[in-house]
Amino acid sequence: MQRVAALGGIFFAASFAMLFSAHALATSTAELRGGVFDPPRMAPDFSLKGSNGSELKLSSYRGKVVALAFGYTHCPGICPTTLAYLAEVRRMLGTGGADFQVVYVTVDPERDSVERLKAFLVSFDPTFVGGTGTPGQLATVRKDYGITVSDKIFVDKLPKSEYFLDHSSFVLLIDRVGQVRDMMPFGVSAADMEHDVKILLAK
């Protein structure tokens, strides 16, 4: 009789725990302020030249929350704004910021060398890592993440080397297990970004 009662207790506790977990997951997902993917998919892995001098492999950041952004160092507005916001998010997270990694992949391999990426990113936050590669490698990464980039846009009064590019401007948040969970459109405040990063860090 005691064994039946114990088993019943365990069953009840397990059911309660499962229900609670499911509720917690549903609630936390609903609380995200960015665009939510349901069901989330695994972030396609890639291997590029990292601005820190090492290989940049996305899967090596498993266990951290990754903010994945695409852009180019000559970008006049969107990239500096986005990176400044991400740096602010990292500061707002305090010690939790150690588990938050910004990965910035160039859409302009012609001008964005490893050295240039490093100098650009360090001006926002020394932990940010950039990635570059061959045009073919980068095109594959963009295709995997649905990133668009325009042809070169030339301005009459500027030399041909000073071109611009229109590119997808959102930031993707990848959770600790490597799933693409959240899309933050350009213009979302640092506070909203921090809010979503905190939710993903808590899992």
Next chain:
Amino acid sequence: MTTIKRRARYALLFLLMLVAVGVPAWAAFAPIRSDSRELVLEIPKGTFARRQAGEKFDLIPTEIRLTMGVKDVLVMKNHDDVPHLFGPVLIMPEQTFRLPFRKASTYLFTCPLHTSGLLTIVVESEPERGWARLRWRTAAAVQLTALL
């Protein structure tokens, strides 16, 4: 007989006037209610195959209008067998993407589905009673017709 016809004509005229005045008045002053704050857009199964066959069609309008507090969440669902770039994001088969808006503004997204390459999402504040609400209801009716 003539009197009856005349009365019937007056009644019809009165009814038409009532509709002409009543409908705009309702549109301008009635509170805005919505069963759901989500505007759902879907990619039907077979879309990729239709495109491959050379069929040309727009999946989504170039401009989407949303209203804070009424319909301010954009939901995009992919029921096709292949991934689709739907507005700004890549959505996998049977995946749903839910994007809530928290601020009234005009958002521009790159979108290869359109010839302009852009998808504009206009998020407006909830319209005040009167002329603003009348205009909002008219625009909503136009957008609904475009989506159908």
